[in-house]
Amino acid sequence: MKKLVSPCFIKTSNRLAEYAGLCLFALLLSSCGGKYSPSEDSALRAMQCPSSEKTYSYDEIEYNGGKGDGRISFSDMKDSLNSACMGCHQAPANSGGFTYIDSYQGEIRTIGGKNQFYPGLFEIADKVVEYTHHSDPKKRMPPEDRRAKRPETFWALGDQVQAWINAGKPNGSFSLDPNAPAPTPKKPSFRGSENGNCTPNADIIGFDYLKDREFANMEKLPQSLADTDLFSLDAYELAKKGTVAYSVEYPLWADNNSKGRWIHFPMKIDGLKLVRQTAKYAEGKNFFEMPENTRLYKFFYKKVKMANGRLRYRRVETRIIVVRKPWNQSLFGTYKWDESEQSATLVETPYRDGTPFKDTVFKLTVDEVEKKTRDYAIPGSQRCIDCHMGSEGQNFVLGFSPLQLHRRGFGEGGRETPTVMNEINQVERFQKYGLIENSPAEKDWPVLESMGTSRARNEHELRASGYMAGNCAHCHNPNGLAFTKENGVTLNLTAGSIFGFNTKVRSTQIPTRLLVHQNGTLDESHIWRKISDSSQQLGLTSQMPMNTPGGPDCRALRLVGKWIRSFESDQAALDYEPNCKKEPEFKWIDQDFTTVTSDAYVPRRPDWNDPAAGMPSTFKNLELTPELQKAINEEVAVGYWNKKDICEFPNKDLAADGRRPWMMKGDQPKRPYGEVYYTTPGSWYFRTSCMKCHGANADGNSSLARGILQWSGGKVRVADLLHGMFGNKGENLKTFDADGKNYAPQYLFWMAMEGTRVQFPPELSSFLGKHGAQMLNQMRDKCLNQISTNKTSSPIFMDHEVFSKICFVNNLQKDDPGLAFDPNTNKALHPEKVEEWLDRASFNVGSAIFYYLKDMSMGVNHPGNDQCEVLYPKKENP
Numbered sequence: 001m002k003k004l005v006s007p008c009f010i011k012t013s014n015r016l017a018e019y020a021g022l023c024l025f026a027l028l029l030s031s032c033g034g035k036y037s038p039s040e041d042s043a044l045r046a047m048q049c050p051s052s053e054k055t056y057s058y059d060e061i062e063y064n065g066g067k068g069d070g071r072i073s074f075s076d077m078k079d080s081l082n083s084a085c086m087g088c089h090q091a092p093a094n095s096g097g098f099t100y101i102d103s104y105q106g107e108i109r110t111i112g113g114k115n116q117f118y119p120g121l122f123e124i125a126d127k128v129v130e131y132t133h134h135s136d137p138k139k140r141m142p143p144e145d146r147r148a149k150r151p152e153t154f155w156a157l158g159d160q161v162q163a164w165i166n167a168g169k170p171n172g173s174f175s176l177d178p179n180a181p182a183p184t185p186k187k188p189s190f191r192g193s194e195n196g197n198c199t200p201n202a203d204i205i206g207f208d209y210l211k212d213r214e215f216a217n218m219e220k221l222p223q224s225l226a227d228t229d230l231f232s233l234d235a236y237e238l239a240k241k242g243t244v245a246y247s248v249e250y251p252l253w254a255d256n257n258s259k260g261r262w263i264h265f266p267m268k269i270d271g272l273k274l275v276r277q278t279a280k281y282a283e284g285k286n287f288f289e290m291p292e293n294t295r296l297y298k299f300f301y302k303k304v305k306m307a308n309g310r311l312r313y314r315r316v317e318t319r320i321i322v323v324r325k326p327w328n329q330s331l332f333g334t335y336k337w338d339e340s341e342q343s344a345t346l347v348e349t350p351y352r353d354g355t356p357f358k359d360t361v362f363k364l365t366v367d368e369v370e371k372k373t374r375d376y377a378i379p380g381s382q383r384c385i386d387c388h389m390g391s392e393g394q395n396f397v398l399g400f401s402p403l404q405l406h407r408r409g410f411g412e413g414g415r416e417t418p419t420v421m422n423e424i425n426q427v428e429r430f431q432k433y434g435l436i437e438n439s440p441a442e443k444d445w446p447v448l449e450s451m452g453t454s455r456a457r458n459e460h461e462l463r464a465s466g467y468m469a470g471n472c473a474h475c476h477n478p479n480g481l482a483f484t485k486e487n488g489v490t491l492n493l494t495a496g497s498i499f500g501f502n503t504k505v506r507s508t509q510i511p512t513r514l515l516v517h518q519n520g521t522l523d524e525s526h527i528w529r530k531i532s533d534s535s536q537q538l539g540l541t542s543q544m545p546m547n548t549p550g551g552p553d554c555r556a557l558r559l560v561g562k563w564i565r566s567f568e569s570d571q572a573a574l575d576y577e578p579n580c581k582k583e584p585e586f587k588w589i590d591q592d593f594t595t596v597t598s599d600a601y602v603p604r605r606p607d608w609n610d611p612a613a614g615m616p617s618t619f620k621n622l623e624l625t626p627e628l629q630k631a632i633n634e635e636v637a638v639g640y641w642n643k644k645d646i647c648e649f650p651n652k653d654l655a656a657d658g659r660r661p662w663m664m665k666g667d668q669p670k671r672p673y674g675e676v677y678y679t680t681p682g683s684w685y686f687r688t689s690c691m692k693c694h695g696a697n698a699d700g701n702s703s704l705a706r707g708i709l710q711w712s713g714g715k716v717r718v719a720d721l722l723h724g725m726f727g728n729k730g731e732n733l734k735t736f737d738a739d740g741k742n743y744a745p746q747y748l749f750w751m752a753m754e755g756t757r758v759q760f761p762p763e764l765s766s767f768l769g770k771h772g773a774q775m776l777n778q779m780r781d782k783c784l785n786q787i788s789t790n791k792t793s794s795p796i797f798m799d800h801e802v803f804s805k806i807c808f809v810n811n812l813q814k815d816d817p818g819l820a821f822d823p824n825t826n827k828a829l830h831p832e833k834v835e836e837w838l839d840r841a842s843f844n845v846g847s848a849i850f851y852y853l854k855d856m857s858m859g860v861n862h863p864g865n866d867q868c869e870v871l872y873p874k875k876e877n878p
Contacts, residue, residue: 049198049236053420058258058301059188059312065231066342067224073173074104075362076336076349077160078121081128083350083358083592084142084154088600091118095600100124104171112606125165132158142354146596149354173339186340188312194260196235196245199422202432208241209274212266215293215322218331225318225335225344229264229295238262242276243295244433247423248404249413250448250470255376255550255586258313260299263400265435266291279400281439286403286446286495287393288436294323296397302376307368315341316364317378321388323395330396332388333357334378347378353594357381361588375549377588383547390473390480392494398474403495405430406445413448414463452496457566460573461499464563467556469495471545481546485866486703491515491527503567509541520568528564531556532578535587541707549588554580589714593701595723601732604719605755608747609738619750620743622843628809632848635678636805637663639798639865640671647868648875649674661796681806682852683862684799685845689778696864698722698853716758726857733854748853749846752776776842783807783841787819787834790826806848807841 082102088095090102092112101109103120111118131141132154140147147154160176167174191197211229222228229243238244243264251259267276277291297320301313315337322331334357335344348356360378365371388396407423408415422429427442439445448466449456456462468476475482476493483489488508503518507526517524522532529537530544531552543551557578566573608614637660641649654663654673663669663676686698695702700720708716719725725732725748736744747755753776782803785793793800812818818833828834852862863870 045198045236047201048204049200049239052193052195052197052199052235052422054193054195058192058303059310060192060233060301060315061186061188061312061341063233063315063342065226067226071173071175071338071340072160072345073362074164074171076360077157077164078102079358079360080153080157080349081121081161083352084132084146084157084354085128087352087596088142092606093600093602098124098127112602122169125161125169129158129162129165132161143596146352146354150348150350150356153348153350153354153356186342188306192233192260192313194245194247194258195422196238196260197233198235199429200235200239200244202429202434204236204239205244205433205435206240206242207267207274207276208243208264209267211241212268212293215266215295218322221320221322221331221333221346223346225346228297228320230262230297230318233260242267244430244435246400246405246426246430247407248399248470249407249415250404250466252399252470252548253545253553253555254300254548256303256583257316258301258303260301261399262297262299263435264295266293266295276434278435278437280437281402282393283438285392286401286451287391287395288397288401289393290323290395290397290400292324294397296321296323296400298399302364302366302374304365305367305369309369314364315344316376317347318344321396323397325395327389327391327394327396328385332381332384332396336360336378351380351592351594353596355381355594358592359383359588359590361590374583375586375588377549377586379547380591382591382593386481387474387547390475390477390483392473392477394479399470402439403446403448403451403469406442406447408447414459414466416463446495448495450496451494452499454496454500456496456499457501458570458573460559460563460566461501464559465496465498467559468493468498471548471553471556473497475546498563516564516567518567520565520572522561522564525564528560531560535711538711542710543587550583550586552580554578589710591706591709593699593705593720595699595720595727601724601727601735603725603735603747604751605747605757608736608743608750608755615743615747615750615755618839619746619753622746622749622840624745624847625810628806628844628847629851631805631809631844632681632851634805635680636684636802637676637678637798638684638802639677640675641677641868641872642866643675644868646874647872649868649872660801662798662800677865679862679865680848680852681802681845682848682850682855683864684802685779685849686852687864688799689776690849693718694721698726698856700724721853722857726853730854730857745847745850746843748850749776749843752846752849753780753842776846779845780838780842783845784834784838786841787814787821787837788826789821789823803845806844809844811840811844812837 082090085100086102087093089098089100091099091109092114093099099118100123101107101111101118101120105122106117106119108115108117128141131139134140137144142154163176163178164170164174166178208229229238229241231241232238235245241264243262246261246263248261265277265279267274269275277294279288279290279294282289297318299315300317300319302316304312304314306312317337318335320331320333320335324330334347336347337344347360349358349360350356351358357380359380361375363373364376366374388398391397392401405427407419407426409424410416410418427436427439427445430436431439431442448469449462451465456465472493473495474480476489476491477483478492481487482491490508501516503514503516505515507513507515510526513526513529514524515526516528522528530541533543535543545551545553545556557580561576561578562573565576605614637658641647649672651672652674654669654676659669663671663673687696690698691702693702693704693708694700695705695718698721700718702718705718708718725735725744733742733744736742736747782793782799785791786804786807793803795801808814812833818830819837820829821827822829855862861870
């Protein structure tokens with residue numbers, strides 16, 4: 001008989017709740033002791049939780065809520081150390097005279113033009129411990145701005161490195177406790193399935209109010225999975241504490257991993273009663289209203305071929321969501337299982353700014369006979385947010401929805417595989433468990449074939465929509481990542497949205513390509529290319545489904561391929577079968593776009609001042625004059641503010657000399673003068689040219705920047721200008737002091753024109769423009785339009801003035817004979833003079849951008865035309 005812990009002794013700040021708990025002691029004790037603590041004999045267990053019917057099952061190592069011996073791998077420790085140290089110390093960075101390379105041991109390498117020996121982690125371990133544990137907080141590493149968010153994480157890193165040293169610095173796993181015995185390997189003895197090892201009856205569904213209170217008061221997740229609801233994986237034991245397994249109809253694909261899902265609804269005291277909170281069915285909507293502190297767990301298993309030739313499923317990670325309102329206050333994280341699979345520890349590998357948790361990649365043995373391994377990736381917290389921000393109920397929950405819980409039979413709702421009774425009756429069971437309220441009879445729950453505004457053309461369209469509901473809809477909906485202004489995609493892929501698909505719609509990413517070709521031609525269908533093309537073919541866009549390594553998913557190729565081929569004919573769809581690799585290539589690029597002011601700034605071209613290989617004298621000799629500085633600081637009318645309900649524009653008139661031809665229709669303004677948008681030239685240039693790569697905050701964090709990182713295999717990272725070159729409130733600009741002068745403006749201009757060594761292939765021109773990484777060449781063309789006879793700029797264009805005022809400063813004027821063009825050929829009569837003029841004009845533009853970025857680094861804000869609320873917030877009625 002297990003010892004009963006009465007909820008009456010729970011500490012709570014609510015005195016009424018405490019009193020209610022005391023009054024209910026006898027009732028709860030008898031209820032828990034009778035209903036929820038039956039005899040443990042196998043006959044009673046079999047009656048109360050009969051073995052689950054299974055479409056498939058697997059061998060699994062039993063788990064009994066252990067916390068393990070704290071074993072971690074060298075790889076995990078290295079990732080944490082790099083996050084903490086690489087910004088200041090990874091070669092060529094050499095802050096404080098301390099540098100290292102991302103390697104187990106040191107070696108001779110050529111880095112930044114220097115060929116020398118660089119120490120690896122083996123050599124620097126003692127110094128890492130010394131400074132992460134330094135008694136003087138001012139000398140303790142990493143610097144304060146990085147430690148501030150999670151100081152305990154970095155102290156623990158020092159503990160890990162010390163334990164590694166004590167263990168002899170192995171290039172493998174080691175224990176944080178030197179006295180702990182090595183884990184004893186266990187044989188698989190547990191027969192699991194997606195629905196658990198048994199299916200509990202409604203009368204044994206219990207509760208754990210103590211744990212509910214713990215989670216309600218929790219600000220961060222516990223370190224060990226054993227301290228959550230999952231003290232076991234026995235569905236019988238978990239049910240007695242109110243935690244139950246569930247499965248979904250349209251699952252998310254993740255590198256062919258198997259999954260298991262569990263959910264726990266919390267109890268609360270209502271008056272003098274302890275009642276269970278439930279998921280509320282939202283009539284006419286495909287989501288539940290979830291109570292706060294509901295816990296959802298998802299296990300990920302990797303199939304392993306054991307030495308005896310049998311297959312088993314290895315527990316790799318367990319993800320958790322604790323529902324909070326609003327959704328961005330939810331707690332979430334991932335627990336990584338140790339090699340023995342007896343304990344799982346919260347992943348807290350920090351991003352560079354100290355916040356948890358970044359992408360974690362490690363190797364798993366998948367074939368013990370042939371000693372084969374495969375990389376495995378645990379997504380970082382930002383990827384989790386990217387996916388879950390689009391949850392249908394705006395509660396951070398994906399998968400637990402009416403459509404997903406409503407399991408279907410073979411042939412229904414696009415289902416191609418068999419189902420068993422405990423899947424078919426899942427809705428009925430959850431209703432009997434008392435976990436869902438306000439729900440209709442199961443027959444009235446949503447089904448895929450009735451979703452959307454049209455009906456599916458055929459079975460292929462139905463199956464494709466089912467796949468998209470589980471793998472694409474969380475991003476491709478109005479609240480999802482794809483629909484954000486930055487990404488600008490409007491393709492809705494929620495359940496039923498592709499029924500009766502319009503084959504005339506073109507891709508927003510590649511406008512020359514139809515989303516689905518009307519004749520079912522796969523290579524001319526953008527949706528197909530997004531799931532089938534390689535990273536090199538996709539260029540700067542991500543392969544779909546996003547954030548899932550190991551693509552393409554063969555099932556996606558098959559289902560989506562047949563759907564698209566069905567636009568030619570049903571026979572074409574039936575005949576189509578993709579040529580799939582059984583185990584596709586693993587692809588994963590670490591994405592950490594965080595920065596801290598303590599990062600040591602190293603220019604992308606550290607040789608910038610080298611007379612032979614660095615910045616040419618033609619760039620160094622350019623001067624910023626008082627006339628140019630004055631023009632840079634003057635605001636110019638460049639268009640209109642975007643209208644928003646939260647903005648209230650001033651009622652104003654403009655003097656005649658302030659009116660521009662593009663503002664007028666006859667003698668009347670096209671829009672009220674109060675809605676005219678003014679900004680500095682540098683702000684306009686940055687927002688129309690640089691922002692698409694460097695991001696709105698100039699921090700190198702944009703959709704295009706992530707695409708470039710993915711395309712290049714992690715080798716090309718868009719510069720974080722705000723925290724890099726302009727970091728430390730402009731102090732980093734002193735890096736370019738030489739010969740009694742600061743060359744920072746000239747360096748920025750040089751890099752934007754020709755200095756960068758990054759080269760992009762021609763197929764990326766649709767994303768970057770014809771100038772590629774030489775982004776100021778785009779502005780150079782705009783200045784050319786001021787003097788050329790082809791595409792000549794005119795005051796009727798909104799951006800005419802912002803270029804005419806800057807391009808001609810300290811430069812030849814438009815009527816100068818040296819800038820004359822042949823009107824018949826549009827060729828410059830004096831090309832050398834025009835080139836000289838364009839060089840100066842481009843420098844003027846680059847200088848304007850430079851001072852805009854410098855203002856930004858000092859906290860001076862120049863709002864964009866989509867930020868009217870900054871200057872003109874709507875006044876509330878008194």
